[in-house]
Amino acid sequence: MPKTNLTLDAEQAAFDQEVADIKAWWESTPKQRQLKRPYPAERIAALRSSIKQKYPSSDMALKLWAQMSEHEKNGTAELTFGTTDPIQAGVMARHQQTIYVSGALCGYSRVSQPGMDHADYPWDTVPGVVNQIFRSQQWQDQRQRQFRFLYPKAERKGLEHWDFLTPIVADGDMGFGGLTHTMKMTRAFVEAGVAMFHLDDLAIGTKKFTIGEGRTVIPTSEYLSRLTAARMQIDIMGAETILMCRCDTDHAGYITSVIDPRDHAYVLGATKPVEPLTTVLARALASGADYLAAQKEWIASAELKTFDGAVAAVGTSSPDGVAAYQAAIKQAGSSTLSLSDRRALAAKHLPEEVYAQLFFDWDLSRTPEGAYRFAPNVDAVISRALLAARLGEVTWARMDYPDPSDIDVFHKAVRAVHPDRKFGFGYTGGFDWLKAGWTAEEVKEFPWAACKKYGIVWHVQPIWALQGFRRAVQDFSYLWQKGGIASYMNEVQAKELNTTYPGLIARPVPDEQDEVDADDGAEADGYARFRFSGAYLADALLETATMGVEGDQKGLLMGQGVVRGGGLIRLG
Numbered sequence: 240m241p242k243t244n245l246t247l248d249a250e251q252a253a254f255d256q257e258v259a260d261i262k263a264w265w266e267s268t269p270k271q272r273q274l275k276r277p278y279p280a281e282r283i284a285a286l287r288s289s290i291k292q293k294y295p296s297s298d299m300a301l302k303l304w305a306q307m308s309e310h311e312k313n314g315t316a317e318l319t320f321g322t323t324d325p326i327q328a329g330v331m332a333r334h335q336q337t338i339y340v341s342g343a344l345c346g347y348s349r350v351s352q353p354g355m356d357h358a359d360y361p362w363d364t365v366p367g368v369v370n371q372i373f374r375s376q377q378w379q380d381q382r383q384r385q386f387r388f389l390y391p392k393a394e395r396k397g398l399e400h401w402d403f404l405t406p407i408v409a410d411g412d413m414g415f416g417g418l419t420h421t422m423k424m425t426r427a428f429v430e431a432g433v434a435m436f437h438l439d440d441l442a443i444g445t446k447k448f449t450i451g452e453g454r455t456v457i458p459t460s461e462y463l464s465r466l467t468a469a470r471m472q473i474d475i476m477g478a479e480t481i482l483m484c485r486c487d488t489d490h491a492g493y494i495t496s497v498i499d500p501r502d503h504a505y506v507l508g509a510t511k512p513v514e515p516l517t518t519v520l521a522r523a524l525a526s527g528a529d530y531l532a533a534q535k536e537w538i539a540s541a542e543l544k545t546f547d548g549a550v551a552a553v554g555t556s557s558p559d560g561v562a563a564y565q566a567a568i569k570q571a572g573s574s575t576l577s578l579s580d581r582r583a584l585a586a587k588h589l590p591e592e593v594y595a596q597l598f599f600d601w602d603l604s605r606t607p608e609g610a611y612r613f614a615p616n617v618d619a620v621i622s623r624a625l626l627a628a629r630l631g632e633v634t635w636a637r638m639d640y641p642d643p644s645d646i647d648v649f650h651k652a653v654r655a656v657h658p659d660r661k662f663g664f665g666y667t668g669g670f671d672w673l674k675a676g677w678t679a680e681e682v683k684e685f686p687w688a689a690c691k692k693y694g695i696v697w698h699v700q701p702i703w704a705l706q707g708f709r710r711a712v713q714d715f716s717y718l719w720q721k722g723g724i725a726s727y728m729n730e731v732q733a734k735e736l737n738t739t740y741p742g743l744i745a746r747p748v749p750d751e752q753d754e755v756d757a758d759d760g761a762e763a764d765g766y767a768r769f770r771f772s773g774a775y776l777a778d779a780l781l782e783t784a785t786m787g788v789e790g791d792q793k794g795l796l797m798g799q800g801v802v803r804g805g806g807l808i809r810l811g
């Protein structure tokens with residue numbers, strides 16, 4: 240017995256309509272048109288549930304997209320920083336257009352078991368923090384709105400009016416597992432209200448670059464599948480959520496697999512017939528020898544090189560053969576050539592006796608975890624970013640070091656193919672710009688110059704709450720310890736009571752000015768505190784909820800008359 244009344248014809252018609260709607264949506268805006276999905280609309284329609292939902296994430300994404308487009312047009316940029324705290328996020332609304340929820344910060348402080356930036360917390364941790372911040376933004380927005388409507392129209396123009404609904408950009412790290420983890424995380428982000436999140440190409444469980452061990456990335460094909468999984472989930476939800484394709488290949492030290500020929504040019508192998516590294520390391524461990532020293536010694540003995548490097552080294556006696564090889568791989572599309580294609584071209588272009596001396600073995604240098612050694616250059620990052628660009632609207636090449644040449648070459652190369660591309664840029668806490676070759680003047684101008692020159696419209700200092708907030712807390716803790724309540728009163732309270740933070744103004748509603756002026760000082764102070772706490776929103780809610788209650792009972796229900804003027808909505 241069928242369990243639904245839907246006829247086959249009606250089911251098909253609804254499906255066909257859905258497919259047509261999806262196709263029209265994908266063609267409807269430049270934001271959508273730049274995406275080139277590897278799957279058809281029919282697939283997405285079939286993967287959807289029949290209940291259509293609308294997500295605030297779409298509103299926030301479109302708002303962010305408009306902000307970034309405006310920056311791009313005007314040669315300006317958004318500068319934000321990382322936080323995980325709703326209160327800080329609310330204050331940021333004054334000068335920032337976006338909020339960044341950093342994975343490193345979440346792992347440090349928003350989990351039951353804190354740790355460093357290793358992305359080893361559950362996949363729903365960052366979406367959970369985004370959700371909390373987004374709800375608090377909505378509350379701030381609601382509180383401000385109600386406060387504003389305590390004033391008649393003419394007087395509202397004297398009040399500061401902030402946009403608390405600041406689009407949230409979040410750290411999706413490497414998607415936290417297999418593709419279905421990535422989809423679940425994506426769904427959680429969309430449901431949480433995120434405007435944009437980034438996904439990178441780091442390997443799962445090996446994010447440890449912040450302690451200098453070298454990053455491990457995944458093959459290009461796996462990175463693209465990861466991004467596709469996220470895009471697909473966003474499409475299934477019919478959302479506008481922006482996907483930022485972050486690439487961490489710059490200076491990565493390892494790659495998990497060599498399944499994708501597009502990575503082969505950068506994989507290192509032993510060019511001497513040495514023992515496998517794993518054998519040497521196992522022996523060192525068994526004998527109690529220094530593991531790192533054994534590894535270092537092995538690396539020196541293996542003379543690690545890329546295959547092209549090995550060809551160049553062995554071919555010093557045959558510069559013509561090497562040049563012919565290099566020309567051949569260039570002609571064949573160097574960045575996509577597999578190792579066996581390269582070997583065949585080396586055999587063809589090097590003299591026989593030179594080719595016979597060529598030794599290259601990338602298995603010998605695999606780590607005990609099975610990863611291959613990797614030596615990518617900026618071209619590798621460009622190739623990945625170009626392939627990823629069709630799946631996400633914004634690009635970020637995460638760099639360990641602000642190398643002026645890499646920054647320049649990377650952005651120009653991607654823009655040469657996608658002239659309208661928007662980029663994000665992250666500053667790590669340890670960037671030493673002057674050491675990297677920038678002048679003080681260039682550093683000062685960087686955020687704005689980078690927009691005009693490269694289209695970098697969104698800049699983030701992700702870990703401000705580690706460096707900047709720590710500093711602020713230290714300063715205050717010293718002040719409080721030394722100066723007690725007097726310094727609190729002068730340095731904190733006095734400034735805050737005069738704050739212009741919308742809706743937290745210690746200012747009475749105009750109609751009641753006289754009443755307050757007539758009050759004795761204590762009451763007036765109480766009134767100010769009442770405003771400061773923002774309690775008027777609760778009073779307005781109570782007042783509205785008790786509108787049907789008569790006479791004296793009303794005062795009781797509303798809590799000893801605390802509502803005095805606080806909740807009355809004046810529309811004028």
Ligand SMILES: C[C@](O)(C(=O)O)[C@H](CC(=O)O)C(=O)O
Nearest residue numbers: 341342343344410667668701
């Ligand atoms: C942005 C980042 O992913 C983060 O977790 O905040 C980190 C920050 C950092 O290490 O400085 C990153 O860039 O990987």
